Amino acid sequence: MKIHPLITDTTTLAELCARLAQSPFVCVDTEFMRENTYWPELCLVQIGNEEEAAAIDPLADGIDLSPLLDLLTDNEDVLKVFHAGGQDVEIIFNLTGKTPHPIFDTQIAMMAVSQSEQIGYANLVESWLGKTVDKGARFTDWSRRPLSDRQIEYAIGDVTYLATIFPRILKKLRKTDRGVWLDAEMERLADAANYQVQPDQAWQRLRAPSRNAAVLGRMKALAAWREMEAQDKNIPRGRIMRDETLADIAGHPPKSQADLAKVRGLSQGWRDNEIGRRLMAVLEQAEPLPKDEMPIRNERGAPLGKEGSLVADLLKLLLKIKARELDVAARLLARSDELEALAAGLRDLPMLQGWRREVFGRDALELVEGRLAFAVKEGRMVMTRVDEAAADPLLQEQADAAE
Structure with a gap:
């Protein structure tokens, strides 16, 4: 494979x-910094196929x-391969x-050909190529x-190894006929919707302090305000206010701006600074959360109760058995919250649709329904x-014991 010098010009x-556009696939990786910014700062891009690879410096003067970007987003003939992308x-x-x-994401694909839940890149290289990745540059300040x-050699290695591994994973997927499992x-x-920042939905990532509509309304308003403040200043949202502090204010709103100085996690300056005034204005304008926006209790439908929890435990055991039999990651078949939702009586679940229903969901449903x-x-x-158990006395005895 030909490794090019660092590319710094358009x-x-x-x-x-232009050459890579003729390939059936390209492997892509990026190095970025986001510790001190809201938006990640792109510092390096690595790209390659089985014949050549290069690192591109997006911070180079004058580079376009x-x-x-056209190759990555507009060329439908070239498959873009990432790992945990x-x-x-x-x-x-x-x-x-x-x-x-x-x-195509090789970390996701590995769930369909092994029981690896979230295999890291170094372990991927070790398992497929028997090589050890140099981890010495992991904590590089890529903006310097x-x-x-x-x-640069470390960074390019992320795509050179991947260009060798990807065809092998693809071959195994074809042999097992599980490629269709990964399409969705x-x-x-x-899906671009995953990456669109919508401030009015930011509150959904937070742990709600209660199910009180007024509290949740304040949490929604505060989370949206914090998101916009962080975007405007291009700093991490936690630099504006930590999640715990936001939830505390939503649950126990201060009566005046001066009271902000008493809130754990805020400095004394909030009692009379401009950002404190904006926060108080947000609290004053916040309205109770509408009923149609209220989160589902426990995010799993009805409370499970003692018996429901036991059923959920049986479903988790079934999931382990099925994952072992199929040699796939359990998480690819179903998630824990889905199993608890099924035990609670819900049926509109991903695990009961499409190929997941065929390989796991149908058995899960039959277990819940006593079949x-x-x-x-x-x-x-x-x-x-x-x-079947009824026809075999020994199996019937074991089934009765399991019940």
Whole structure:
């Protein structure tokens, strides 16, 4: 594989992208900094295929990233391959208003060919290539210039190894006929709605202090205000106010701006500064949260209760058995909150739709409805239909014991 010197000019970048546009796929990775900013600062882009790879310096004077961004967002003939690419996709969306498409994420794909839930890149390289990734440059300040040869080599390695691993993962997916399982997951990763910042929905990421409509209304208003303040100043939202402080103010609103100085997590300056005045204005204008926006209790429908919790535990055991049998990550089949929702009586769930219903959801539903039981065969936990158990006295005895 040919490794190019660091690209710092538009002409060389355009030539590289023109060649890569003829490839069936390109592997992509980014290095960025966001510790001190609201918006992630793109510091380096690595891209390559099986023949060549390069690192691109987006901070270089005069460089125009348009050839690269056009390749990633507008060329539907080239598959864009990432590993754990959510933040990479977010950066590209912030720059263009579009997401890479079509897209493939090897971390997600690994869930369909192994029991790895969220395999890291170093472990991916180790398991497929038997090589150890140099982790010495992980904590590099990628915004500082110049970058050393070691830093650039480390960064490019993220796509050179991936260009070798991706075809192997794809081959295994085809052999197991599980590629279709991932279609919806990849489309979800590429869905622009995941990366659109909507301040009025920011409160949904927070832990609600209560189900009181007035408290939740204040939380929604404060979270939206904090989001816009952080965007305007381009600083992390936690620098404006921590989540716990926001929830505390929503639950126990100060009567006056002077009282802000008594709130844990705020400085004395809030009693008379401009941002404190804006916060108090937000609280004064906040309205109770409408009924149609109230969160579902426990986010899982009705409370489970003692018996429901036991059913949920049985479903989690079933999930472990199925994941082991299929050699896939349990999380690909269903999530814990879905299992609890099923135990609570809900049925409109992803695990009961499409391929998930076929490989897991139907059995989960039958377990809840009493048509499936646990049994032990040759020292292994297996599932058996209740009618099958009835035909076999030993299985019936084991099924009765499980109940």
